[in-house]
Amino acid sequence: MARTSIATVCLSGTLEDRLEAAAAAGFDAVEIFENDLIAASDSPEQIRRRVADLGLTIDLYQPFRDAEAAPPARFAAVQRRLMAKLDLMARLGTDTILVCSSVAPDTIDDDALAADQLRHLAVLAAERGMRIAYEALAWGRHVSTWEHSWEIVRRADHPALGLCLDSFHVLSRAERHTDAYEELASLPGDRIFFLQLADAPRLDMDVLQWSRHHRLFPLQGRLDLAGFTRAVLATGYAGPLSLEVFNDVFRQADPHRTAVDARRSLTALAGELTPAPRLNGIAFAELGVDADAGPELEAQLRTLGFAHTGQHRSKPVQLWEQSRARILLNAGAPTAIRAFALESDDPAASARRASELLARPLPRRRRDSEADLTAVAAPDGTEVFFVRGPAWLDDFLPTGELPTETRIFAIDHLSLAQPFDRYDEAALFYRSVLGMSDDEAGEFAAPFGLMRTLAIRNDDRSVRLSLSVPLLRRGDWAPAVPHPQHITLLTGDITQITGTVPVPANYVDDLAARGVQATTLYDEDAHGSYRQLFTPIVGRRVFFEVVQRVGGYRGYGFANDPVRMAAQRHERIASAAGG
Numbered sequence: 023m024a025r026t027s028i029a030t031v032c033l034s035g036t037l038e039d040r041l042e043a044a045a046a047a048g049f050d051a052v053e054i055f056e057n058d059l060i061a062a063s064d065s066p067e068q069i070r071r072r073v074a075d076l077g078l079t080i081d082l083y084q085p086f087r088d089a090e091a092a093p094p095a096r097f098a099a100v101q102r103r104l105m106a107k108l109d110l111m112a113r114l115g116t117d118t119i120l121v122c123s124s125v126a127p128d129t130i131d132d133d134a135l136a137a138d139q140l141r142h143l144a145v146l147a148a149e150r151g152m153r154i155a156y157e158a159l160a161w162g163r164h165v166s167t168w169e170h171s172w173e174i175v176r177r178a179d180h181p182a183l184g185l186c187l188d189s190f191h192v193l194s195r196a197e198r199h200t201d202a203y204e205e206l207a208s209l210p211g212d213r214i215f216f217l218q219l220a221d222a223p224r225l226d227m228d229v230l231q232w233s234r235h236h237r238l239f240p241l242q243g244r245l246d247l248a249g250f251t252r253a254v255l256a257t258g259y260a261g262p263l264s265l266e267v268f269n270d271v272f273r274q275a276d277p278h279r280t281a282v283d284a285r286r287s288l289t290a291l292a293g294e295l296t297p298a299p300r301l302n303g304i305a306f307a308e309l310g311v312d313a314d315a316g317p318e319l320e321a322q323l324r325t326l327g328f329a330h331t332g333q334h335r336s337k338p339v340q341l342w343e344q345s346r347a348r349i350l351l352n353a354g355a356p357t358a359i360r361a362f363a364l365e366s367d368d369p370a371a372s373a374r375r376a377s378e379l380l381a382r383p384l385p386r387r388r389r390d391s392e393a394d395l396t397a398v399a400a401p402d403g404t405e406v407f408f409v410r411g412p413a414w415l416d417d418f419l420p421t422g423e424l425p426t427e428t429r430i431f432a433i434d435h436l437s438l439a440q441p442f443d444r445y446d447e448a449a450l451f452y453r454s455v456l457g458m459s460d461d462e463a464g465e466f467a468a469p470f471g472l473m474r475t476l477a478i479r480n481d482d483r484s485v486r487l488s489l490s491v492p493l494l495r496r497g498d499w500a501p502a503v504p505h506p507q508h509i510t511l512l513t514g515d516i517t518q519i520t521g522t523v524p525v526p527a528n529y530v531d532d533l534a535a536r537g538v539q540a541t542t543l544y545d546e547d548a549h550g551s552y553r554q555l556f557t558p559i560v561g562r563r564v565f566f567e568v569v570q571r572v573g574g575y576r577g578y579g580f581a582n583d584p585v586r587m588a589a590q591r592h593e594r595i596a597s598a599a600g601g
């Protein structure tokens with residue numbers, strides 16, 4: 023892969039924290055953001071030494087603002103300011119400065135003047151063996167497109183002046199993002215001095231606000247980073263792929279974790295990855311259960327028709343089965359979905375791809391008699407196993423109980439609740455590691471705040487994961503624990519399911535008003551309909567959902583989540599009161 027770089031502005035903490043995190047995640051280089059340098063207490067020489075000690079280089083210093091097309095009376099000050107920054111860059115040991123297109127109200131709408139002044143600045147840079155990368159900000163006063171910035175660079179015609187291309191500025195202008203590639207790809211690669219990559223969700227808002235608050239790492243948003251990067255690399259551009267992401271959440275998240283997330287995005291975008299093997303279903307889901315939750319979950323499983331068929335040979339882990347649905351209860355772990363296993367055509371290759379995407383490999387299980395499960399940790403610590411065939415079941419000694427019921431067929435999907443600041447990271451992780459694609463996404467007002475949900479699935483829908491997050495960090499009023507996770511089970515006949523929380527009568531009335539007779543949660547799409555029931559939350563952390571898909575319904579019933587949450591809360595208060 024090309025050299026990788028990250029702008030210090032992407033990460034949280036002091037400059038030192040950010041540099042350390044970038045190095046630890048394996049980046050080759052950083053862009054130093056001027057504000058981060060100004061606020062640092064170390065001298066430029068100390069920063070230079072620290073960067074070198076960490077095995078990094080500084081590939082860009084930025085930004086330099088309001089340089090070109092300045093009124094002549096102001097241009098002398100621009101030149102003085104640039105010389106000061108070039109001196110600073112010499113002390114930092116970097117040779118490229120980003121000049122972004124002017125936004126100042128006094129900027130003159132005159133390309134000839136802009137080119138002339140940039141040539142002057144390029145001469146100053148060249149005298150010091152340095153160079154200027156000119157970037158069109160999407161909200162630049164007179165220069166706001168890359169084509170326009172290229173026109174001016176060509177006109178200035180100086181070897182120390184080239185382009186900085188930033189995917190956000192290019193792609194944020196929806197009206198242009200499809201046809202720009204051919205033109206981009208025909209640029210001379212050696213005139214592109216720097217490439218900045220940022221994705222973003224599609225938001226209909228002021229482009230400056232969109233850029234400064236909502237950028238994401240590549241493949242986390244909706245811009246076509248793959249097409250854009252391909253076009254730029256087709257020019258022969260040989261500089262770094264550098265991430266420049268302004269994001270309010272990342273600004274306050276652990277920089278080490280953000281840096282890993284960032285590196286993963288570049289690897290997923292441009293790395294040479296082991297192809298994702300075909301996945302063929304969810305082999306099992308494992309719940310951690312503490313002393314209180316264990317018996318409650320056992321009782322719920324029994325009511326749903328599961329049998330306790332096996333006991334792990336060496337661990338306090340129970341196997342519960344019904345048809346193809348297999349659930350493990352692990353008494354040695356906090357109550358949560360702690361692991362799940364996916365059927366893979368090639369478990370070793372699945373695990374290799376995961377490691378390439380910076381997933382932490384988990385130690386292999388030792389004992390010879392135990393299946394050699396291949397496992398990695400998701401960013402939140404959830405263990406993801408890759409298995410092939412039923413050999414893993416040999417780790418369990420039969421209890422003598424047999425699964426006789428067939429009300430439940432299989433695990434339909436897993437709902438993995440994420441902390442509010444880890445949604446984009448988790449989505450990229452599962453999507454890229456497992457080679458899956460986005461399915462339904464939803465955003466809804468739940469009793470304790472706004473929630474966002476995203477489902478990810480494989481091609482044949484045999485593996486479905488749903489991620490959910492509160493949109494904001496939860497305050498004191500909302501339940502203090504992370505919101506619950508659940509295992510969704512598939513039934514062929516939801517009328518046979520008992521032991522679930524009653525669906526509110528108001529909801530049932532509303533369904534009736536829409537012409538639907540049902541006492542379950544209900545949804546429909548172009549393919550069919552969906553019925554949902556759910557058990558009480560155990561340990562404030564986990565529950566089961568049971569669903570019936572009729573006629574090929576493809577969704578997840580996200581719109582019903584607020585009703586379900588309110589019903590579960592009502593049930594909990596009622597049962598605590600002895601009701």
Ligand SMILES: O=C(O)c1ccc(O)c(O)c1
Binds near residue numbers: 084157159218266
């Ligand atoms: O938001 C800005 O001002 C800004 C500054 C420098 C950049 O490279 C950029 O893409 C945006």
Ligand SMILES: [Mg+2]
Binds near residue numbers: 266
């Ligand atoms: Mg930029």
